[in-house]
Amino acid sequence: MISFLRHGIATASESAKRHRWFYEALFWAAIVLAALLFPSQHLLMIEISIIALFALSLDLLLGYAGVVSLGHAAFFGFGAYLAGLLALHGIVREPVLAMLLTGLISGLIGLAASTLVLRGSDLTKIMVTLGLALVFYEIANRLTWLTGGADGMTGIEIAPLLGLFEFDFFGHIGLAYCLVVLFLLFIVARCVVDSPFGWSIKAIRDNPTRASAIGVPTHRRLMAMFALSAAYAGIAGALLTQTTSFVSLSVLHFERSADVLLMLLLGGTGYLYGGLVGAVIFKLLHSWIASLTPEYWQFWIGAFLVAIVLLRRASIRSALASIGERFRPAGHAQGRAR
Amino acid sequence: MLTILFDGVAYGMVLFILSCGLAVTLGLMNFINLAHGAFAMAGGYFAFLLATRYGVSFFATIPLVFILTAGLGLIIERTLYSHLYGSSHLEQVLFTVGLVLMSIVIADYFMGAQPVSIPLPEILRGQIEIGGVGLGRYRLFLILVCGLLTLGVQLVISNSRFGRQLRAAVDNASVARGVGIRVNRLFALTFAFGCGLAGIGGALGAEIMNIEPTFPFKYMIYFLVIVAVGGTTSLTGPFLAAMLLGIADVARKYYAPSIGTFTIYVLMIATLLVRPNGLLARRS
Numbered sequence: 001m002i003s004f005l006r007h008g009i010a011t012a013s014e015s016a017k018r019h020r021w022f023y024e025a026l027f028w029a030a031i032v033l034a035a036l037l038f039p040s041q042h043l044l045m046i047e048i049s050i051i052a053l054f055a056l057s058l059d060l061l062l063g064y065a066g067v068v069s070l071g072h073a074a075f076f077g078f079g080a081y082l083a084g085l086l087a088l089h090g091i092v093r094e095p096v097l098a099m100l101l102t103g104l105i106s107g108l109i110g111l112a113a114s115t116l117v118l119r120g121s122d123l124t125k126i127m128v129t130l131g132l133a134l135v136f137y138e139i140a141n142r143l144t145w146l147t148g149g150a151d152g153m154t155g156i157e158i159a160p161l162l163g164l165f166e167f168d169f170f171g172h173i174g175l176a177y178c179l180v181v182l183f184l185l186f187i188v189a190r191c192v193v194d195s196p197f198g199w200s201i202k203a204i205r206d207n208p209t210r211a212s213a214i215g216v217p218t219h220r221r222l223m224a225m226f227a228l229s230a231a232y233a234g235i236a237g238a239l240l241t242q243t244t245s246f247v248s249l250s251v252l253h254f255e256r257s258a259d260v261l262l263m264l265l266l267g268g269t270g271y272l273y274g275g276l277v278g279a280v281i282f283k284l285l286h287s288w289i290a291s292l293t294p295e296y297w298q299f300w301i302g303a304f305l306v307a308i309v310l311l312r313r314a315s316i317r318s319a320l321a322s323i324g325e326r327f328r329p330a331g332h333a334q335g336r337a338r
Numbered sequence: 339m340l341t342i343l344f345d346g347v348a349y350g351m352v353l354f355i356l357s358c359g360l361a362v363t364l365g366l367m368n369f370i371n372l373a374h375g376a377f378a379m380a381g382g383y384f385a386f387l388l389a390t391r392y393g394v395s396f397f398a399t400i401p402l403v404f405i406l407t408a409g410l411g412l413i414i415e416r417t418l419y420s421h422l423y424g425s426s427h428l429e430q431v432l433f434t435v436g437l438v439l440m441s442i443v444i445a446d447y448f449m450g451a452q453p454v455s456i457p458l459p460e461i462l463r464g465q466i467e468i469g470g471v472g473l474g475r476y477r478l479f480l481i482l483v484c485g486l487l488t489l490g491v492q493l494v495i496s497n498s499r500f501g502r503q504l505r506a507a508v509d510n511a512s513v514a515r516g517v518g519i520r521v522n523r524l525f526a527l528t529f530a531f532g533c534g535l536a537g538i539g540g541a542l543g544a545e546i547m548n549i550e551p552t553f554p555f556k557y558m559i560y561f562l563v564i565v566a567v568g569g570t571t572s573l574t575g576p577f578l579a580a581m582l583l584g585i586a587d588v589a590r591k592y593y594a595p596s597i598g599t600f601t602i603y604v605l606m607i608a609t610l611l612v613r614p615n616g617l618l619a620r621r622s
């Protein structure tokens with residue numbers, strides 16, 4: 001009986017996997033096609049791929065580890081400034097190497113920060129992440145000699161990519177670079193969440209007490225996931241610096257942390273594509289609203305947040321009601337959907 | 339030195355009035371309301387409009403502001419917030435961040451980006467000398483009014499039937515429901531009351547804190563610090579936290595204005611590291 005069940009589950013997931021590969025290939029092909037079809041929009045696409053990577057980094061933390069962060073811009077901004085400093089002072093000239101180094105150091109910072117964040121309740125986590133982002137913002141604002149303060153960091157010269165490809169004004173090379181990085185990091189993220197490590201993370205998200213009862217070192221696993229997420233965010237920041245040759249305080253602003261949460265809300269969490277889809281929707285929405293009411297787009301972003309949360313609640317509730325109608329004796333549906 | 343302490347206490351008092359509503363709603367419904375500052379800002383603008391457009395005297399504006407802001411809070415609670423009780427913290431955060439963004443733009447649209455100031459009556463201007471120390475009259479007035487409000491709130495919570503029901507619901511909402519307390523109605527009333535107090539805080543604090551469109555975001559962190567550090571199990575914790583924050587912030591502005599506000603965030607993080615559930619948290 002049990003072996004039959006296992007077989008059934010295995011074939012079901014097998015066929016789902018095969019279909020998944022097809023749709024995933026389609027998704028990435030569509031991105032490449034879009035890049036080839038609209039060469040005049042490459043700068044916009046660079047922006048989208050960077051915020052998509054940033055949203056992916058938060059999805060790893062929020063969608064898989066279940067840690068709510070209201071200050072993820074801290075690591076994005078850290079990466080942006082670090083990449084700027086590396087290029088400005090000629091410490092590491094080659095962009096790919098500088099990007100990797102930035103990711104590594106951001107990950108270490110994330111590891112250190114995780115010891116502060118991963119305590120107490122959700123409220124404490126939200127507070128500490130928000131506080132960290134504000135501290136980073138203030139530091140960048142005050143250390144004018146290092147970061148340029150409110151004027152931003154200017155005069156950054158980015159060396160040719162791999163010593164071969166010069167970054168151009170139209171963003172052709174930049175887009176290729178960002179998309180390749182996004183794709184590779186996406187593959188890495190997929191491998192991580194499908195690994196035993198990823199499954200244990202999901203187990204912790206669903207029920208930390210049970211996870212630790214079956215021997216998962218919850219705290220250490222969450223720290224590792226936090227560090228990975230911070231590294232991804234740092235790399236996204238580095239890409240922004242390298243493609244724009246400029247860093248401003250806006251990389252650390254609270255709005256950036258709020259925007260990335262909105263992207264995940266639009267795209268959905270916990271299946272990795274949510275951040276990517278959400279980033280595209282968000283950017284298109286953003287430029288559409290900004291063209292209608294340039295001063296008040298913030299209002300509409302806020303209204304979207306409110307509306308989406310309320311609609312989601314309503315749809316979950318009606319779904320629950322219909323499930324309850326159909327499987328009244330089953331009784332566990334309500335508990336699960338919570 | 340004494341002046342700093344005095345100003346700090348006055349500031350702390352205002353901060354407490356501003357955030358005690360948040361502490362109660364958070365403790366009662368476990369609802370993370372980042373938009374609490376929007377109600378304080380609304381209170382500030384109501385006071386400004388009443389005083390300048392309608393010529394209401396300063397002392398009369400305070401109860402009016404309380405009623406207006408509490409009414410606004412009640413409407414928004416019934417129409418929007420009540421759908422989100424028991425939803426995940428993430429959803430609550432996103433929802434209230436959305437409200438903050440909207441309130442910022444609404445305030446900007448109707449009132450302009452410049453901070454507004456509420457004209458003070460003659461009697462509250464200037465200083466008086468007590469024992470050789472010059473004390474601002476307005477600061478003294480703040481301490482007096484906020485102290486009375488604090489006492490009133492404390493009395494209501496500890497002695498009235500409403501307060502007893504409230505404390506029971508904070509301790510254990512499901513048991514409170516079980517014994518027939520209408521927790522949802524209780525929460526709506528508490529929410530409105532908390533908003534009203536925040537409105538008073540905004541009106542009184544306009545002299546110390548600029549009432550401007552970015553107010554809800556600027557002071558969000560202050561309210562959250564007070565609630566997170568003070569804990570939500572009693573009002574004594576947030577009160578102490580508000581005092582500490584007020585005095586520390588005034589002292590920082592006086593002695594080391596260049597350090598910037600991040601000393602507060604560092605203090606908050608440090609406190610939360612030692613006591614993740616607040617200063618006076620009960621051990622579970």
